[in-house]
Amino acid sequence: MSGNPNSCSSESPIPGTSLFDGRAAAKGYQLNAMCFSFNDARNRQAFLDDETGYCDRFALTAEQRAAVESRNVLGLIAAGGNIYYLAKLAGIFGLNVQDIGAQQTGMSVEAFKQMLLDQACSKQQEN
Amino acid sequence: MSGNPNSCSSESPIPGTSLFDGRAAAKGYQLNAMCFSFNDARNRQAFLDDETGYCDRFALTAEQRAAVESRNVLGLIAAGGNIYYLAKLAGIFGLNVQDIGAQQTGMSVEAFKQMLLDQACSKQQEN
Amino acid sequence: MGGAIFRQSQQEPYWKPFFDGLPPVRDWLAETRPDVAVCFYNDHGLNFFLNKMPTFAVGAAAAYHNADEGWGLPVFKSFEGHPELSWHVIEQLVGDEFDITTCQSILVDHALSIPFELAYPDADAWPVKLVPIAINTVQFPLPSPKRCLALGRSVHRALQSWRGDERIVVIGTGGLSHQLDGERAGFINPDYDRFCMDNLAANPEALVKDTARDVVRLAGAQGVEILNWIAARGALGEAMTETHRN
């Protein structure tokens, strides 16, 4: 992006960001398949009724199981979860966008919300 | 195709051939959906057990129903059927490739087979 | 043919001022009264899964329904389709060597529906028919911004050669810079957003020098939803006037 001062066109890692590529997609297939199933309310209920049994059905790996059990979003991503599908699992856990943002950044929810507002305000001022 | 004597690059109709295009795909969607369901043996049995009820389930049009009832392949194609999916319905009716070829061309099965052999032999001779 | 591009990000509290920007969009729609909406969006795990993940998917259905997405949203109103226009667009795209997936049945998600809710807040039924075009923003490799602009331009050619007299509106959906996942969750980049807004109308070429990966770096992991806007911009053709920005 030539017009932007932040431009940095390279293949170097992007801090705090893991791209969901083929490697992640292969690793996370079963986890994401389970999350995709949660579009159906009956499946959400089946998961709530018997979390372990439901994970068995989708043959989750040990790493994926541990991340599900601990409700750990970074762990779910490391295990191949994709945020568009994980959002449905987070919904079951009662976690909204701010909650998962706070969890991943290690902030309190209040601090995370304030961080969002600060960025937005700095944007408003500059406009 | 410049190298071929039969070449005729035009948009004119192709004799005895209907392209399965968007118009046909839209028209035939329910019929093809029913045929696609026949990949599952239970659905084939359900159709055999109650043909009318099974057609109801897929909301076939009157034209599609009539073509199914009469086992008429040209009628099924005119009603939007696609041969890759219709093949599964033909299988239920016990019709093989030669049978449906004969039916569509108005030949006896024997005559149709002979026509295929004649074409193949003329090819072998030329080779 | 007119153009309306707007965004959907009301879940983030810092976008509250955004809602004040809607009345001009509504006024513009009330004035131009489009009959059909060609809408570029990305599916959020409702219709497409990783078993069959298209780079570009074009809807060709008679109707489009929303459905339960798993995290408590209401189910939004259905859309009437415009299969003839969809197939006309599909013929152009494949003729122009875009290897699209055609969808005669497709559930459309909140990301497509909410912009219509915002634009037509009092509608009992949507006043426009829909031609939805989905872009993969979920799984790398994503199509490049350049490819998405080209996709949109091919759609523009299709709209230009369409013989119907419907008024057609082109809609882009999705957020600008934002990121939900990873240690960088909460990241936004107002500089990049402004760069996009400054160039999208008059100089979209400036936005397509970046790779999709560059866009993630600059705009956040979900900032790649800008691909929808870029494609929508392409579908508006060369000449375009910005009538409203918020």
Next chain:
Amino acid sequence: MGGAIFRQSQQEPYWKPFFDGLPPVRDWLAETRPDVAVCFYNDHGLNFFLNKMPTFAVGAAAAYHNADEGWGLPVFKSFEGHPELSWHVIEQLVGDEFDITTCQSILVDHALSIPFELAYPDADAWPVKLVPIAINTVQFPLPSPKRCLALGRSVHRALQSWRGDERIVVIGTGGLSHQLDGERAGFINPDYDRFCMDNLAANPEALVKDTARDVVRLAGAQGVEILNWIAARGALGEAMTETHRN
């Protein structure tokens, strides 16, 4: 990397002499012992339906299974996949602006399986891993022959840059001229078939001057399966020697 292209049409009685042509293919495979097969084919209504019909689909699964296709065929053996190579091919294709659908789960049909049955008649398990690439021959608009050749050439670039030391065979499947449906059912065109066989190896450009519609006219409605061969030819690169024809 070698190339083997062969056809599957044993349902038609006039193809009996064809089976005599298989031993040289088997000998060639026994000699070159490929580890991976990149196979271009078209799905016959087993895996893809009109709800989501991709122009080009690339498999990226760890395993590929056949299944009941509804008309009495045996269920064929499963294949082991090569996901790393699949994703390498996918990265190249999207980078080269092919808008493929990626499939992490995909049933492969008889049209893909039977050539392997013919090539490896005594195998208890396939001696090759599979990277399947499906081309839409079902629903117009089809990709043009020119686009399919370009697709294959992009796959070739991927195979060239692959760092593994596997021997990779490229396989095209499907019939040459034939037609199952319509009043013209039973149509074949030996002249066109000979034209294809004469040009596929040395001058594939000759085959891609036709539109997909031209191919239907010349080769019959299902003769468009030649698109698989054209793509496979592209995947073999520029230099190629024909070692066997039947």
